[in-house]
Amino acid sequence: MRRAALALMGAVGALVLTHAQAPAPAARVACEVGALQQAAPAGTTITAAALVEAAAGQPAHCRVDGHAASPGNTVNFRLGLPADWNGKFYFEGVGGLGGTIGPLTKGLARGYASASTDTGHVASDSAWGTNRAKEIDYGHRGTHVTAVAAKALTASFYGRLPAHAYFNGCSNGGRQAMMEVQRYPTDFDGVIAGDPATGTPMQVGRAVFFQQLLARPEHYLPVEKIELLSQATLAACDGKDGLTDGLISDPRSCDFDPASLVCKGADTASCLTPAQITSVTTIYAGVKDASGQYYAPPFPKGHEGGPSGWRGWITGNEPPVVQPDGSLAFTGARVPSGFGLADSNFRFLALEDDAPGFSWRTFRFPQDLPRLKTMEQILSPMDPDLRPFRKAGGKLIVYHGWADPGISALGTLDYIEKMTRVVGGQAAADAFTRTYFVPGMHHCSGGPGVDQFDMLSVLERWVEQGEAPREVVASRVEQGKTVRSRPLCPHPSVAAYRGSGSIDDAARFVCRAPAVSR
Ligand SMILES: [Ca+2]
Numbered sequence: 001m002r003r004a005a006l007a008l009m010g011a012v013g014a015l016v017l018t019h020a021q022a023p024a025p026a027a028r029v030a031c032e033v034g035a036l037q038q039a040a041p042a043g044t045t046i047t048a049a050a051l052v053e054a055a056a057g058q059p060a061h062c063r064v065d066g067h068a069a070s071p072g073n074t075v076n077f078r079l080g081l082p083a084d085w086n087g088k089f090y091f092e093g094v095g096g097l098g099g100t101i102g103p104l105t106k107g108l109a110r111g112y113a114s115a116s117t118d119t120g121h122v123a124s125d126s127a128w129g130t131n132r133a134k135e136i137d138y139g140h141r142g143t144h145v146t147a148v149a150a151k152a153l154t155a156s157f158y159g160r161l162p163a164h165a166y167f168n169g170c171s172n173g174g175r176q177a178m179m180e181v182q183r184y185p186t187d188f189d190g191v192i193a194g195d196p197a198t199g200t201p202m203q204v205g206r207a208v209f210f211q212q213l214l215a216r217p218e219h220y221l222p223v224e225k226i227e228l229l230s231q232a233t234l235a236a237c238d239g240k241d242g243l244t245d246g247l248i249s250d251p252r253s254c255d256f257d258p259a260s261l262v263c264k265g266a267d268t269a270s271c272l273t274p275a276q277i278t279s280v281t282t283i284y285a286g287v288k289d290a291s292g293q294y295y296a297p298p299f300p301k302g303h304e305g306g307p308s309g310w311r312g313w314i315t316g317n318e319p320p321v322v323q324p325d326g327s328l329a330f331t332g333a334r335v336p337s338g339f340g341l342a343d344s345n346f347r348f349l350a351l352e353d354d355a356p357g358f359s360w361r362t363f364r365f366p367q368d369l370p371r372l373k374t375m376e377q378i379l380s381p382m383d384p385d386l387r388p389f390r391k392a393g394g395k396l397i398v399y400h401g402w403a404d405p406g407i408s409a410l411g412t413l414d415y416i417e418k419m420t421r422v423v424g425g426q427a428a429a430d431a432f433t434r435t436y437f438v439p440g441m442h443h444c445s446g447g448p449g450v451d452q453f454d455m456l457s458v459l460e461r462w463v464e465q466g467e468a469p470r471e472v473v474a475s476r477v478e479q480g481k482t483v484r485s486r487p488l489c490p491h492p493s494v495a496a497y498r499g500s501g502s503i504d505d506a507a508r509f510v511c512r513a514p515a516v517s518r
Pocket of ligand 1: 240244
């Protein structure tokens, strides 16, 4: 309804809002380039349009490819317009550094007019970060101009405005989501931000910091030591949430000291050397800038093991190798995800002054951190003032895996706490936001916890029926079978076992205030 009201305001010409660019609903437009181009808003170019037959998991739809103009750049998008439309619009975020358009299947399967964008550059262009316009479009603007264009095309195609617009993304998609609510608060009625990235400069800088540490042989953490650490944190902290179930459900209560694993004699697989303990405590501690503020937040303890844990993101599956100059480096298949982006990022993206000769070995902490400041402002969604989004009637759901080894859940918690203060306290924040921390979940999925849940349905009920979200049942699926269900509890509440019945049944849990004081 909000959208219709805004369009009406646009029609009288009194306000320059994004929605004013939407053409007045008219007769339906054919799935054909010429017709769609004629109906497209200014600056939008249609390059292809085709009817796609129904297939497994995907209804019949009109597939539209095009690009939207932004100052100094064009932003590619794809829009799927289902024959059996649910009357609403859906935008799928993209991971990593963008550069490819995300799949539309999730939205299309539910009948949404569904869009996604490459955020203004193509992955094959390794030097896109030398173009400031492309940096800004990746940062936030590319998502916005696509949202405006795709909603307008949707309205033209069906002859009426979509009743609601939703955004859903995880990782970089979560970052896109947070940028939308902070910078373009009228684009979407409902937004889901999963494990939101904090922006390339912060994450990449942290990766370089860890790489410098771990490339020193005595500091490297072999896979068996990560598994040892993971077992030790679980043994120490599993029960602190009130239930010994293989999950550290609230890692803030985990006070495990890595020094307890110190080798008493020889270095074996069942102990950590003093240098390895330093590595572990350094990773837990995060990275501070010269003023003592967190540049990269600390990591929660727990569930460090497994292929999608620390070894996947921080330490690598294999040790670094000796380079021709005698130094050590992670190369080829040894590069963990967190480092994979680091080098090209620093050469072309993270620094305001692009440095093609950049070497991760020479970046200094914390002295060089100010060199990331400009790009941090473009890429990092840190503005805690969501009052404009609230005023526009928007609803936001944030979720984050407590055991995410790529992007710290504690960073998201810090943001949420700041945002809560800015909007007027917990009750005020609860009126339009919900945050769920997911026990034992790694980055967007994976890990030993529950990682299957349907936030979009929860958000739809909130936006469309005014049903405020409470606990959300999440599942763990192994080999196609649900082996455990648990409620995800709206922060700050946590799930507590009722005391009887299966610990794998969500119904045996209740959301309540955390038992452990902090
Ligand atoms: Ca537990």
